Amino acid sequence: MSAFLRLDGLVKRFADTLAVDRVSLALERGEMLALLGPSGSGKTTTLRLLAGFETPDQGKVLVEGEDLTRVEPVSRRFGMVFQHYALFPHLDVRANVGFGLESIGVRGAERDRRVARSLALVDLDGFGERRIAQLSGGQQQRVALARALAPEPRVLLLDEPLSNLDPTLRERTRRELRDVIRRVGITTVLVTHEQDEAFELGDRVAVMREGRLEQVGTPDELYGAPANAFVGGFVGRSSTAEVVVIGSTDRGARIRLEGVEWDVDGVPGRPGPPPGPALMLVRPEALRLTLSEPAALPATVTGRRFVGPSALFTVRTDGGAVLDVVAAPQAAPAGARVGLMPSRRMGGGIHLFPPDGR
Numbered sequence: 001m002s003a004f005l006r007l008d009g010l011v012k013r014f015a016d017t018l019a020v021d022r023v024s025l026a027l028e029r030g031e032m033l034a035l036l037g038p039s040g041s042g043k044t045t046t047l048r049l050l051a052g053f054e055t056p057d058q059g060k061v062l063v064e065g066e067d068l069t070r071v072e073p074v075s076r077r078f079g080m081v082f083q084h085y086a087l088f089p090h091l092d093v094r095a096n097v098g099f100g101l102e103s104i105g106v107r108g109a110e111r112d113r114r115v116a117r118s119l120a121l122v123d124l125d126g127f128g129e130r131r132i133a134q135l136s137g138g139q140q141q142r143v144a145l146a147r148a149l150a151p152e153p154r155v156l157l158l159d160e161p162l163s164n165l166d167p168t169l170r171e172r173t174r175r176e177l178r179d180v181i182r183r184v185g186i187t188t189v190l191v192t193h194e195q196d197e198a199f200e201l202g203d204r205v206a207v208m209r210e211g212r213l214e215q216v217g218t219p220d221e222l223y224g225a226p227a228n229a230f231v232g233g234f235v236g237r238s239s240t241a242e243v244v245v246i247g248s249t250d251r252g253a254r255i256r257l258e259g260v261e262w263d264v265d266g267v268p269g270r271p272g273p274p275p276g277p278a279l280m281l282v283r284p285e286a287l288r289l290t291l292s293e294p295a296a297l298p299a300t301v302t303g304r305r306f307v308g309p310s311a312l313f314t315v316r317t318d319g320g321a322v323l324d325v326v327a328a329p330q331a332a333p334a335g336a337r338v339g340l341m342p343s344r345r346m347g348g349g350i351h352l353f354p355p356d357g358r
Contacts (some may be wrong), residue, residue, distance in 0.1 A: 002065060004029040005155055005187055010049055010059035012042075019045040020056070020336040021211035032181060032188040034202030036195065038234070042211035043191045044159060051157055051191060052076050063154055074103070075157075079148030079186075081159040085140055087132050087147075093119070094128035097147045104151055118146035122180055131190060133320040137165045138173040145180065156181065158190040174200055195235060207231050224348065225267045229357030235311075241321035245352065248272045253352060255280065258319035260297040262342050273352045284312060284326040286349025289338045291294045296339025299323070301332050316338065 003026035012020040020042045027033050035043035039355045048054040052073035067075050087096050098115045122142040150243040159339035162170045178201050181188055192198050198205045199219040206216045226232035244256045252266030266272050290296050311329040316322050332338050
């Protein structure tokens with residue numbers, strides 16, 4: 001079965017800058033994909049290539065096998081929600097939602113039906129006569145979403161749709177947005193630099209850097225089996241240290257860190273690293289603090305931050321590595337001498353990569 005939406009080897013250059021470098025993606029009907037990455041990673045340019053606002057130098061955009069690469073944006077039947085919503089303050093909610101329908105030949109009773117349906121989908125029944133200035137930020141975001149859904153698009157594109165909201169409102173609106181999109185069942189591509197947003201909204205997440213796709217997978221896959229140190233560091237909290245791989249074990253590898261040897265779990269189905277220097281990326285929950293085991297790696301607590309029922313400890317080893325560890329708040333005071341050991345309670349969380357992080 002072929003994918004509903006396909007990006008096939010997209011390349012886009014601006015002067016001497018390669019903004020999108022051979023990006024290929026495939027989405028099934030009704031799937032939501034989040035493009036996640038830092039500023040300048042190429043995610044917004046990729047979205048603009050999808051929308052038709054930019055034309056690729058190479059590659060294709062296809063929906064159900066139809067090549068849309070050179071098709072004008074208005075003819076693609078894509079809905080778009082912009083970062084700043086682009087609502088018209090002099091029009092009421094109903095007129096904003098229906099603004100684009102007449103341009104595609106939808107008028108009269110059918111126009112009114114689609115506007116009413118779209119407002120109902122985003123839980124804004126009865127808001128048709130309100131002015132934009134009378135709405136909260138979250139309500140404005142839903143008006144923008146209703147306007148994008150009114151033409152009954154094949155694909156929905158979201159460009160940082162929650163970035164203008166304060167943190168509390170952003171979290172609530174994120175849940176509302178997820179519920180609406182799941183209810184409609186529309187194929188959606190979301191651009192964001194916020195990991196929480198990508199993980200909560202995306203069925204899969206595509207991590208980008210410098211125009212390239214670094215990894216595409218479910219949130220669990222990206223967190224539990226990052227393809228490289230960049231993905232591991234960008235997705236979730238982690239810290240790194242230089243280690244030496246001594247050899248393989250039944251479950252993974254044996255490493256040496258500042259004279260102390262640890263056995264660490266590998267990722268199922270992924271070859272273990274060869275003996276020699278390596279970069280260790282470790283999740284805070286994959287380490288534990290101990291005050292008594294002589295085989296532990298000596299370290300000093302340099303900081304502590306409460307995170308709900310636990311605390312995030314920052315420790316510095318005698319060799320200079322700085323690592324984060326999750327433990328009970330009372331585990332150790334600042335300045336205490338502790339030992340570090342790998343924890344087995346999460347079944348992993350320590351990842352080994354070549355020295356360059358690849």
